[in-house]
Amino acid sequence: MQERLESTEKKIQRAFIVGLELPIRRSDGWNADESMDELERLIDTAGGVVVGREKQTRPKPEVATFIGSGKAQEIEELRRHLEFDLVVFDSELTPTQQRNLEEIIDCQVLDRTAVILDIFAQRARTREARVQVELALQNYRLPRLTGKGIELSRQGGGIGTRFGAGETKLEVDRRRIRERIAALKVELEEIRIHRARLRQDRAGGAVPVVALTGYTNAGKSTLHRALAGSDVLAEDRLFATLDATTRRVEPQDAEPYLLVDTVGFIHNLPTFLVAAFRSTLEEVNEADLLLHVVDAGHLKRAEQMQTVVDVLTELGAGARPTLVVYNKADQVEPGDLEHLLTHTPGSVAVAAALGQNLDGLQKAIHDALQNRRETLELLIPYAKASWLAWAHERGRIIMEEHQETGTLIKVELERGLAGRLKAGLER
DSSP: HHHHHHHHHHOOOOOOEEEEEEESOOOOOOHHHHHHHHHHHHHHHHHHHEEEEEEOOOOBBBTTSSSHHEEEEEEEEHHHOOSEEEEEESSSOOOOHHHHHHHSSSSEEEEEEHHHHHHHHHHSSHHHHHHHHHHHEEEEEEEEGGOOOOOOOOOOOSSGGGGGGSSOOOOOOHHHHHHHHHHHHHHHHHHHHHHHHHHHHHHHTOEEEEEEEEEESSSSHHHHHHHOOOOOOOSSSTTOOOEEEEEEEEEEOOOOOEEEEEOOOOOOOOOOHHHHHHHHHHHHHHHHEEEEEEETTTTHHHHHHHHHHHHHOOOOOOSSSEEEEEGGGGSSHHHHHHHHHSSTOOOOOOGGGGTHHHHHHHHHHHHHHHEEEEEEEEEEGGGGGGHHHHHHHHSSEEEEEOOSSSSEEEEEEEEHHHHHHHHHHHH
């Protein structure tokens, strides 16, 4: 209770955000104002409040201070007037840029990555999520150990509290950080192996796996609750959940499946963050079906969808069977919604928070899962008995009968695995 009181009494940090508009249109489709709007939502999620913003147009970022020393000095003058506690840049700063800016602006300077890490540190609940977050934090911390560095103590309060408030002690050296990173990687590998065993057990039970994926705040957790009746946290904030949560769903008129909720994506998500959460995101690589949940009414819907596709491709899951689910359909005009469904064949529109069209989604999931499997009846010669064990491990055996020349089986497998089995027996 005492910790809770201290946390509620902690001063809400006031942030000033800075963005850079380049003359060349960004390849991800976002302009500076739209990206800064999202950064403001990230800061709100982290527990801070934005009291002002500045957008600068430059041909390219300035090497030493990102925005130039003159603009940095202007922001320092604004700080004296607005009394903000930190400046947050909507792009990733180099350690040198961050140090130089803090020499001019007399407050803490953070970047977009630091805000996302702060949210992750607040939201991590399971052992796996905590290990992944700490690994990402340590990788971020490593090059920022000199000057005004990074303090990773878990203080109460919101944005920036996991990143220090000024000069830090320099006794924490690079060697100790690297040793900690190495230890975390070992621990994460153990968790990854454990997850792989769980997935293997699920595969042995022949229960299909459906993984929710999508842009952060598209409504994945709300849909998980609606379909599985789970207690997954669902709120109108970015990165509401970090942990991969699995629940069994038993539709009334279809086969049961396991529904997995995973961390949402966001544009400008640093590569090392994707790498840190790879063990959690491996769930999408192993799923029989991906549900790509999209906020149907979002103005940047197309860009958000492309961000998800890009990250899935980076994870090696770009070719997985995918069903697009347009969520929050109640917030879209009927004509616009019909246009979306027409131009995305096979997609489904739902309003998860209201429970609208969940039956239609269940039918679409059932149809997609049915198409993914093939039933084979074949004779496995005793000389190739290893394929019998292989079929038991990866498929669902419907019938098995030992005959004079081999074992006759009827097995249900994913289409790709069915092809491998047939090819193996023909060699």
